[in-house]
Amino acid sequence: MTRKTKAAAKAASDAAAADLRTNVIYGGDCVQVMNSLPEKSVDVIFADPPYNLQLGGDLTRPDNSRVDGVDDAWDKFDSFAEYDRFTRDWLAAARRVLKDNGTLWVIGSYHNIFRVGAALQDMGFWVLNDIVWNKTNPMPNFRGTRFTNAHETMIWCSKSPDAKYTFNYEAMKSLNEGTQMRSDWSLPLCTGGERLKGDDGQKLHPTQKPESLLYRVLLSSTNPGDVVLDPFFGTGTTGAAAKRLGRQYIGIEQDPAYIAAAQRRIAAVEEVKDPSVLLTPSKRSEPRVPFGTVVERGLLQPGAVLTDASGRFSAKVRADGTIMSAEVRGSIHQVGAAVQGAPACNGWTFWHIQHGDTLVPIDMLRQKVRAEVNHTVQ
Amino acid sequence: MTRKTKAAAKAASDAAAADLRTNVIYGGDCVQVMNSLPEKSVDVIFADPPYNLQLGGDLTRPDNSRVDGVDDAWDKFDSFAEYDRFTRDWLAAARRVLKDNGTLWVIGSYHNIFRVGAALQDMGFWVLNDIVWNKTNPMPNFRGTRFTNAHETMIWCSKSPDAKYTFNYEAMKSLNEGTQMRSDWSLPLCTGGERLKGDDGQKLHPTQKPESLLYRVLLSSTNPGDVVLDPFFGTGTTGAAAKRLGRQYIGIEQDPAYIAAAQRRIAAVEEVKDPSVLLTPSKRSEPRVPFGTVVERGLLQPGAVLTDASGRFSAKVRADGTIMSAEVRGSIHQVGAAVQGAPACNGWTFWHIQHGDTLVPIDMLRQKVRAEVNHTVQ
DNA sequence: GGAGACGTTGAATCAATGA
DNA sequence: ATCATTGATTCAACGTCTC
Numbered sequence: 001m002t003r004k005t006k007a008a009a010k011a012a013s014d015a016a017a018a019d020l021r022t023n024v025i026y027g028g029d030c031v032q033v034m035n036s037l038p039e040k041s042v043d044v045i046f047a048d049p050p051y052n053l054q055l056g057g058d059l060t061r062p063d064n065s066r067v068d069g070v071d072d073a074w075d076k077f078d079s080f081a082e083y084d085r086f087t088r089d090w091l092a093a094a095r096r097v098l099k100d101n102g103t104l105w106v107i108g109s110y111h112n113i114f115r116v117g118a119a120l121q122d123m124g125f126w127v128l129n130d131i132v133w134n135k136t137n138p139m140p141n142f143r144g145t146r147f148t149n150a151h152e153t154m155i156w157c158s159k160s161p162d163a164k165y166t167f168n169y170e171a172m173k174s175l176n177e178g179t180q181m182r183s184d185w186s187l188p189l190c191t192g193g194e195r196l197k198g199d200d201g202q203k204l205h206p207t208q209k210p211e212s213l214l215y216r217v218l219l220s221s222t223n224p225g226d227v228v229l230d231p232f233f234g235t236g237t238t239g240a241a242a243k244r245l246g247r248q249y250i251g252i253e254q255d256p257a258y259i260a261a262a263q264r265r266i267a268a269v270e271e272v273k274d275p276s277v278l279l280t281p282s283k284r285s286e287p288r289v290p291f292g293t294v295v296e297r298g299l300l301q302p303g304a305v306l307t308d309a310s311g312r313f314s315a316k317v318r319a320d321g322t323i324m325s326a327e328v329r330g331s332i333h334q335v336g337a338a339v340q341g342a343p344a345c346n347g348w349t350f351w352h353i354q355h356g357d358t359l360v361p362i363d364m365l366r367q368k369v370r371a372e373v374n375h376t377v378q
Numbered sequence: 379m380t381r382k383t384k385a386a387a388k389a390a391s392d393a394a395a396a397d398l399r400t401n402v403i404y405g406g407d408c409v410q411v412m413n414s415l416p417e418k419s420v421d422v423i424f425a426d427p428p429y430n431l432q433l434g435g436d437l438t439r440p441d442n443s444r445v446d447g448v449d450d451a452w453d454k455f456d457s458f459a460e461y462d463r464f465t466r467d468w469l470a471a472a473r474r475v476l477k478d479n480g481t482l483w484v485i486g487s488y489h490n491i492f493r494v495g496a497a498l499q500d501m502g503f504w505v506l507n508d509i510v511w512n513k514t515n516p517m518p519n520f521r522g523t524r525f526t527n528a529h530e531t532m533i534w535c536s537k538s539p540d541a542k543y544t545f546n547y548e549a550m551k552s553l554n555e556g557t558q559m560r561s562d563w564s565l566p567l568c569t570g571g572e573r574l575k576g577d578d579g580q581k582l583h584p585t586q587k588p589e590s591l592l593y594r595v596l597l598s599s600t601n602p603g604d605v606v607l608d609p610f611f612g613t614g615t616t617g618a619a620a621k622r623l624g625r626q627y628i629g630i631e632q633d634p635a636y637i638a639a640a641q642r643r644i645a646a647v648e649e650v651k652d653p654s655v656l657l658t659p660s661k662r663s664e665p666r667v668p669f670g671t672v673v674e675r676g677l678l679q680p681g682a683v684l685t686d687a688s689g690r691f692s693a694k695v696r697a698d699g700t701i702m703s704a705e706v707r708g709s710i711h712q713v714g715a716a717v718q719g720a721p722a723c724n725g726w727t728f729w730h731i732q733h734g735d736t737l738v739p740i741d742m743l744r745q746k747v748r749a750e751v752n753h754t755v756q
Numbered sequence: 757g758g759a760g761a762c763g764t765t766g767a768a769t770c771a772a773t774g775a
Numbered sequence: 776a777t778c779a780t781t782g783a784t785t786c787a788a789c790g791t792c793t794c
Contacts (some may be wrong), residue, residue: 009757027612040518041445050619050767051767052769053767053769054766054768054769054770055768055770056768056769056770059768059770060721060722060770060783060784061765061785062783062784062785063785064721064722064723065764065765066719067765067766067768067770068765068766069767069768070767070768075767080499080500107779108767109508109769110495110507110508110769111504111505111768111769113492113495113508113765114491114492114493114494114495114496114498114499114533115492115495115496115499116492117488117491117492117493117495117496118492118493118495118496119460120492121492121493122458127488127489128524129488129524129525129527130487130488130491130531131525132510132512132529132562133514134510134562135766135787136775136787137785137786137787137788138560138766138786138787139765139766139767139768139785139787140558140784140785140786141558141768141770141784141785141788142768142770142784142785143770143771143784143785144547144548144558144770144783144784144785145545145547145770145771145782145784146506146507146545146768146770147507147534147550147558147559147561147598148558148559148560148561148785148786149507149511149561149767149768149769149770150421150560150561150562151560151561151562152767153508153772155488155492156525167523168526169523171523172525173522180518180522180525180526181525181526182516182525182526182528182529183525183526183527183528183529184510184512184529187789188788189766189787189788190766191765191766191787191788191789192789192790193789195765195766196761203766204766204768206766206767207767209786220525232387245774247536252421258769260441273776279380288555290553290555292552292553292555293553293590295553296553296565296590296593296594297565297566297588297590298572298589298590298593300653301622301648301650302622302623302650302656303650303651303655316652316655317655318552318656318658319597319623319650319654319655319656319657319658320546320548320549320550320552320553320597320658321551321553321555322552324655324656329659330644331552331555331556337658369763372514372515372566412780427787500777501781504769506769540774541767542771547784557785557786558785558786595763660783661782661783661784662771662772662782662783666773666781666782668781709780709781710781710782711781711782712780718790722781723782724781724782724783724784725781725782726781727782727783
């Protein structure tokens with residue numbers, strides 16, 4: 001881009017900005033509202049669209065209580081094709097209203113994120129990162145039929161490969177105690193006092209996102225004063241985080257009840273001077289190393305034999321990371337306790353393996369695993 | 379499925395299996411090779427396809443012209459379309475060769491995984507989980523322009539929503555030291571001695587996956603003896619993990635150098651001697667025992683009194699294996715549910731009998747019956 | 757007042773078998 | 776194919792209540 005065109009673009013952008021009302025919530029359909037705004041006028045868009053969950057019947061917990069799932073009308077689509085149409089419609093409107101150097105975030109789950117990602121790429125958006133939000137406290141899988149669905153995915157993209165987007169590298173790095181912020185974020189769900197409740201004490205919105213997630217999103221990809229637009233505003237997490245961080249917001253939401261709740265919520269927010277106080281640092285605690293990891297990484301083979309230091313007791317390693325003595329199967333700790341007739345036992349120091357001429361505790365293997373893991377900040 | 383169709387399906391599957399050579403590596407194009415194999419003959423497919431066109435080199439047009447990495451929007455669409463065609467081709471062949479109750483794993487990054495995921499869903503595959511492999515030691519982002527790309531994504535899916543797929547829930551739970559395995563896995567990259575090197579000391583394959591990743595994939599979704607097919611075999615990580623875990627493999631790879639390396643590598647892997655270490659017992663796989671059998675075998679006398687753990691509810695055992703509370707007669711489950719006013723109840727764990735000083739669940743009696751049965755059978 | 761028991765809850769595509 | 780029956784299954788964070 002030459003200096004002349006750059007200046008022209010800046011002028012156009014300023015003109016657009018002059019027509020832009022900020023710190024407002026629009027009621028109505030997000031495509032119509034976005035199309036009514038000046039083009040190329042917002043710095044960042046954060047979108048939390050319907051996920052297109054396809055839930056069967058009721059789901060009950062082991063105690064027979066019912067899981068309060070998402071059964072709202074706005075998440076009902078007849079087919080993938082219809083969902084794709086919906087997606088491409090709002091993405092086109094978003095692309096129009098986004099500045100050329102702006103970026104777009106979309107959050108989703110495996111139900112919809114592949115459709116969204118493919119649409120983004122087809123429409124010329126340029127993926128910068130996919131970010132995984134690992135939930136520290138997800139809902140378990142109650143039936144034992146799959147892996148616990150413990151994460152959601154965000155796609156962060158610019159309008160084109162050569163866009164000059166904002167990424168506050170140093171802010172992210174210092175947030176992460178001096179090493180680069182990674183693409184996997186570990187944050188808790190929105191619960192407790194942060195979760196908005198209705199008069200009935202029930203959750204007001206089925207999918208309220210934690211503010212900590214939006215803090216990190218906005219701190220990484222916007223500058224103070226920037227305008228962030230959220231086309232699926234819900235109860236206004238994006239607006240609350242924006243205000244707290246000294247950014248401007250534009251919300252679009254269809255449900256008047258959500259709009260009212262968001263307005264009350266944002267009104268109560270106070271701007272902060274030092275945003276670092278808001279951010280949940282990544283967890284840095286000593287990583288837990290299940291014994292299974294030692295087997296999985298090939299430091300012990302299934303079938304290997306463990307003994308105690310005296311050689312009196314022995315047990316065989318199994319593929320799933322349990323061990324088995326003559327009679328008992330269980331964790332290294334359980335079997336260690338059982339063979340000794342003790343109430344408890346630290347299997348890491350009790351069990352040994354042959355190493356050259358001597359027996360060494362299997363804790364040595366755990367240290368090897370930790371040595372690898374310690375490269376990480378998580 | 380009626381017994382007749384089930385038997386027919388089993389017979390067809392066995393016939394297919396008879397024609398299936400396993401523990402082999404086929405040279406050539408994976409679509410052609412897969413189409414030459416019997417349909418519905420493999421239990422699991424693990425695929426690590428080329429990630430993308432933007433990296434260049436990996437993908438060529440059908441006429442062998444190279445897709446040019448131009449940043450023109452039209453060309454980009456062109457190359458995405460190319461990649462989609464390639465993806466749908468190999469997925470169709472994979473779907474054909476996969477058993478109806480088999481599952482498919484695909485690994486990728488944001489460059490390709492959205493295309494793959496959308497294609498899977500369009501083709502009728504049913505996503506069971508998306509799994510995030512968080513790398514403990516990723517390559518940093520050298521230019522400080524984005525978040526460190528610290529993960530890859532796997533999609534795990536069945537052929538249809540109602541497929542009876544294999545998921546070794548208990549094995550995964552054991553591997554994770556007693557709590558459910560989550561959808562985010564933290565594992566190191568393939569480095570050090572595990573990483574295959576060429577004569578020049580350089581890495582032999584650009585994207586060799588760690589065996590620990592395949593270990594967990596195969597332990598979770600296959601049974602010992604199952605056949606796992608890998609259409610992009612590379613240096614044979616899938617084969618090595620399969621052999622280690624007592625599974626069979628079929629590899630397909632175009633590059634003769636990789637095939638040779640994979641063969642050497644797999645030959646060096648030692649199989650587990652004692653197959654019992656490969657299995658994790660689960661309650662679901664234990665034989666059913668009707669409550670009537672407990673009475674029939676004299677472990678409980680007709681007229682015996684059952685109570686719940688707190689002693690609030692009681693019921694009397696009848697000769698026909700039903701029980702009767704003050705008002706309700708029925709199975710242990712039905713009466714347990716009725717007295718609690720609950721929608722359902724597991725009578726085996728709800729009802730107790732006096733045993734010495736304490737109350738023990740009648741499940742103990744079921745275990746006695748099972749123990750007897752096992753002695754008889756073996 | 758504090759410790760501990762107990763109850764509640766979160767974007768969830770959540771069973772298998774035999775009549 | 777449909778329906779009834781059996782019986783397998785949960786983790787981390789909060790909030791409330793009891794002792």
